[in-house]
Amino acid sequence: xxxxxxxxxxxxxxxxxxxxxxxxxxxxxxxxxxxxxxxxxxxxxxxxxxxxxxxxxxxxxxxxxxxxxxxxxxxxxxxxxxxxxxxxxxxxxxxxxxxxxxxxxxxxxxxxxxxxxxxxxxxxxxxxxxxxxxxxxxxxxxxxxxxxxxxxxxxxxxxxxxxxxxxxxxxxxxxxxxxxxxxxxxxxxxxxxxxxxxxxxxxxxxxxxxxxxxxxxxxxxxxxxxxxxxxxxxxxxxxxxxxxxxxxxxxxxxxxxxxxxxxxxxxxxxxxxxxxxxxxxxxxxxxxxxxxxxxxxxxxxxxxxxxxxxxxxxxxxxxxxxxxxxxxxxxxxxxxxxxxxxxxxxxxxxxxxx
Amino acid sequence: xxxxxxxxxxxxxxxxxxxxxxxxxxxxxxxxxxxxxxxxxxxxxxxxxxxxxxxxxxxxxxxxxxxxxxxxxxxxxxxxxxxxxxxxxxxxxxxxxxxxxxxxxxxxxxxxxxxxxxxxxxxxxxxxxxxxxxxxxxxxxxxxxxxxxxxxxxxxxxxxxxxxxxxxxxxxxxxxxxxxxxxxxxxxxxxxxxxxxxxxxxxxxxxxxxxxxxxxxxxxxxxxxxxxxxxxxxxxxxxxxxxxxxxxxxxxxxxxxxxxxxxxxxxxxxxxxxxxxxxxxxxxxxxxxxxxxxxxxxxxxxxxxxxxxxxxxxxxxxxxxxxxxxxxxxxxxxxxxxxxxxxxxxxxxxxxxx
Ligand SMILES: CC(C)[C@H](C(=O)O)[C@@H](O)C(=O)O
Ligand SMILES: CC(C)[C@H](C(=O)O)[C@@H](O)C(=O)O
Numbered sequence: 001x002x003x004x005x006x007x008x009x010x011x012x013x014x015x016x017x018x019x020x021x022x023x024x025x026x027x028x029x030x031x032x033x034x035x036x037x038x039x040x041x042x043x044x045x046x047x048x049x050x051x052x053x054x055x056x057x058x059x060x061x062x063x064x065x066x067x068x069x070x071x072x073x074x075x076x077x078x079x080x081x082x083x084x085x086x087x088x089x090x091x092x093x094x095x096x097x098x099x100x101x102x103x104x105x106x107x108x109x110x111x112x113x114x115x116x117x118x119x120x121x122x123x124x125x126x127x128x129x130x131x132x133x134x135x136x137x138x139x140x141x142x143x144x145x146x147x148x149x150x151x152x153x154x155x156x157x158x159x160x161x162x163x164x165x166x167x168x169x170x171x172x173x174x175x176x177x178x179x180x181x182x183x184x185x186x187x188x189x190x191x192x193x194x195x196x197x198x199x200x201x202x203x204x205x206x207x208x209x210x211x212x213x214x215x216x217x218x219x220x221x222x223x224x225x226x227x228x229x230x231x232x233x234x235x236x237x238x239x240x241x242x243x244x245x246x247x248x249x250x251x252x253x254x255x256x257x258x259x260x261x262x263x264x265x266x267x268x269x270x271x272x273x274x275x276x277x278x279x280x281x282x283x284x285x286x287x288x289x290x291x292x293x294x295x296x297x298x299x300x301x302x303x304x305x306x307x308x309x310x311x312x313x314x315x316x317x318x319x320x321x322x323x324x325x326x327x328x329x330x331x332x333x334x335x336x337x338x339x340x341x342x343x344x345x346x347x348x349x350x351x352x353x354x
Numbered sequence: 355x356x357x358x359x360x361x362x363x364x365x366x367x368x369x370x371x372x373x374x375x376x377x378x379x380x381x382x383x384x385x386x387x388x389x390x391x392x393x394x395x396x397x398x399x400x401x402x403x404x405x406x407x408x409x410x411x412x413x414x415x416x417x418x419x420x421x422x423x424x425x426x427x428x429x430x431x432x433x434x435x436x437x438x439x440x441x442x443x444x445x446x447x448x449x450x451x452x453x454x455x456x457x458x459x460x461x462x463x464x465x466x467x468x469x470x471x472x473x474x475x476x477x478x479x480x481x482x483x484x485x486x487x488x489x490x491x492x493x494x495x496x497x498x499x500x501x502x503x504x505x506x507x508x509x510x511x512x513x514x515x516x517x518x519x520x521x522x523x524x525x526x527x528x529x530x531x532x533x534x535x536x537x538x539x540x541x542x543x544x545x546x547x548x549x550x551x552x553x554x555x556x557x558x559x560x561x562x563x564x565x566x567x568x569x570x571x572x573x574x575x576x577x578x579x580x581x582x583x584x585x586x587x588x589x590x591x592x593x594x595x596x597x598x599x600x601x602x603x604x605x606x607x608x609x610x611x612x613x614x615x616x617x618x619x620x621x622x623x624x625x626x627x628x629x630x631x632x633x634x635x636x637x638x639x640x641x642x643x644x645x646x647x648x649x650x651x652x653x654x655x656x657x658x659x660x661x662x663x664x665x666x667x668x669x670x671x672x673x674x675x676x677x678x679x680x681x682x683x684x685x686x687x688x689x690x691x692x693x694x695x696x697x698x699x700x701x702x703x704x705x706x707x708x
Contacts, residue, residue: 076545083545084552092546110613118472142511142549151515156549157496162506190602191430191437192446195496195510198438200554222600225579226608246546246576247601254580 002035003309006064006274007071010045012283013293014073020295020346021071024318025302027350031316033218034306039067044090046077055081055089061097062065065273070094071304072278075300077285091276095133097268098273100266101130101164102171103245105280105302106302107232107252107262113336115257116148117229125256127235130172131171131245135164136196138242160241165200170206171269172239176214179236184208186218187248189242200241228255253280260293260335263300265308277305293347294333320335321352356389357663360418361425362627364444366637367647368427374649374700375425377636378672379505379656381704386668388660393421398444400431400456409435409443415451423659424448426632427652431639439633445630449487452627454620455518456458456525457485457599458658459585459634461606461616466680467690469611470584479610481589484526485594489518490550492596511551512626519554525563525623530568538562540572541594552593579603582609592644607634614689615680616645617654619662624641631659648687649700650676 008016022038029036041064042048043056053073057063064070094100108113109125117125142156176184186204190197201218208216219227221244227234228251240248253262263279279297281304287293303318325331331348332338339350363372376392383390395418396402397410409429411417418424430440448454463469463479471479496510530538540558542631544551555572562570573581575598581588582605594602606618633651641647654676661669679685685702686692694702 039540084548087545088548092485114472116471118468118470137512138548140548141509144549144553150517154550154553155495155511156513156547157509157511158491160508163504189600190598191441192492193510193597194442194492194494195498196508199498199508221597222604223613225601225605226613228582229605229608243543243547243575246543247579250576251579251583251605254583259577259580 001239002037003067003068004037005069005071006067007038007040008044009073010075011077012285012288013281014075015282016288016291016293017279017295017298017341018071018073018074019307020342020349021298023303023346024321024350024353025298025306027030027353028306028314028318031317034314036313044075046080046086049081049086055086056093065098067274068309069351070274071302071305072276072277074279074281074283080281080286082120083233092138094276096264098268098276099134100268100273100275101132101134102269103133103168103249103264104267105129105131105249105252105262105264107249107256109256110261110326111323112328112332113257113261115255117232117255119173119246120232125232127244127252128175128237129252130168130175130237130239131249132164132168132240133245134242134247135161145334160196160199162203164205166207168353169203169239172237173207173211173214176237177211177215182214183236184214184216185224185235185238186216187221187224187238187244188218189221189244191220205321221247225251228252258335259297259302260333261296261298263304265301265304267308274310277301277308291341292334292345293342294335295342296326296349298299299346299349317353318349321349321354324352325349356391357422358393358420359423359425359659360421361392361394362398363427364429364494364637365431366400366639366642367635368429368637370642370645370647370696371633371649371652372425372427374696374703375652375656377700378653378675378707379660379705381707382660382668382672385671385707386665388665388668390552398429400434400440403435403440409440410447419452421628422663424628425656425659426630426636428635429634430637433639438532446492449620452622452630453488454486454627454629455486455521455621456619456621456623457487457603458619458621459483459485459606459616461603463532463610463612464680465616465677466682467611467615469609471586471609479586481604481606482529482591483599484522484529484591484602485603486518486522486594486596487599488596489513489515490596498643514553516557519557520561524591526591527565527568530570530591531565535590536568537570537590538568538570538576539589539592540570541575541578541592541598543575543598544574545595546622549564558642575601579605582606582640586591603634612648612689613651614687615650615676616656617651617658619655619658621662629662631655631662641659645697646688647696648689649696650703651682653700653703671707672703675708679703680704
């Protein structure tokens, strides 16, 4: 079968890393006999917004809604478009309207990447963050009263639905069950956030009963972030709300040396809609246009996409090629102390694929 | 003048570290001619709750509301009392009803404490976290509908008031202005939390205009936690909402090696009510009763209390005594690779005070 992939480079360094991601995907597809067809789209970018006054065409869902997956670069350029227009007009729209309720991000210390944590070696840190991706703290309910007076106040609701909470927990427990350690950690803050977080805890307890083979524990988010730094080896699968998952999936990659190489999947597990695969890093206006961006985040996201499509071998071959590339100083980009530019690094990974 | 201090050891290791805190306070008071009078209270503890069915007497405000400060150990014992009873019945009650709207916590890499961050030395990490301590995400507004059905949902409001936001920002900017670097960092998440956080940003911008001498920046909380690990030397004063401040003031101390030595002040700057000084660590039921708890968090909190009372020299003498004690392996507790017990460590600090 041929997979149809929608490619959206977006803004800034998104445009620079995507060609390298595609180069590596093509190399892996060839070696493993996987047929990939790419359709390219220019929307979800500042250029498109400048021309059309909106981030995406009105028929964006028809254009990309039938693809097998979406391969995404980066979006946002706060100096040109406010975040609530650029992000809420594309990335967050995809998550909500394509019901990509799982945001999945690996945290893995890779060979050749110096860890900011003293004495940690590749193999010591290797876990997944599973983030709820559609509700929780990122709600659209709230408002302001008494503007510009001393009585002024603003509220915003955190919203947790039974369906929303249970399905992300089920995904996380299933993932934990599939792993050797079978260990799940839930991020909570039920001692301070006294209504929604106790509900989260309650649903975790109920779901845990269905997975007797999984050991689980929970930590309040404050001490959990501390434990990411002090005991990153404790974790296997960490599940959190939209906000807590967001925090943990930036902090985790930072503990493994850099956000530049971290990949992510915004996944609709039922396959009713396409899933989006994108690097964790953003459009990085400060270094855009210089050809120095690290393409590994985009490349690794491509590997996650292949695995999601069921092409495990092809995906694995990319991750292994990344590991071999990172191990060589001369093939790494500057942010990792190497001297390769974006293209050289991408070519190196493509050459390593086997 | 004689200062009247209410002493509340609370639960678990709170009872073990407080005598050491008092020992050091007495030593510093003697050397610096400060008159301290201590009144001891047994409430806000499991023992009190077991006898009286509530955490505090009905007249708790009369009992401790006129003191110059409250010196607090730790509260909470989840296996015996639910957090919403123990914490909301004491610690969080103090914060709200004594209007302690500032939670102030230093993040400082101390001599002798091995940093979990590779290559960081004392002096490299030295900043303050200023946390809003009365509103924000820790609200009491929200609820549940349609229990035990597929429609079930739970909401909780984050609440930010003009008065609440402006006064914490003012405190933080003033603190930044008093420091050599004059640099303030605001924790936000306005790209995802689309109503309350843009309001926070707006108020930061307005307040910044009143402090032209302070350089300020803002980071979304996800990348901010990453930067605590990757660039802790970037920070001077970091201000955040109740939740973000909570997270950053556990993560910060973790980056400097341990939460065991971190102090905090819950401060009512106007002095209308007493402020509470307490170690960042909790009651730690797992190690309670063994006499091995690190008393430095409590001792350092005592130093913050003296500084708050205006006794800067006496407070400074304690912080310096802590630094000298930590530098000696034999005087540190086990959690820091030493071999002293709680009392030996406390006595060592008291001896070092000058
Ligand atoms: C115990 C808990 C409610 C508290 C908080 O979150 O405020 C604690 O973590 C703290 O930081 O003082
Ligand atoms: C850009 C922003 C809205 C987004 C988020 O918070 O979800 C990003 O941080 C991410 O993690 O994908």
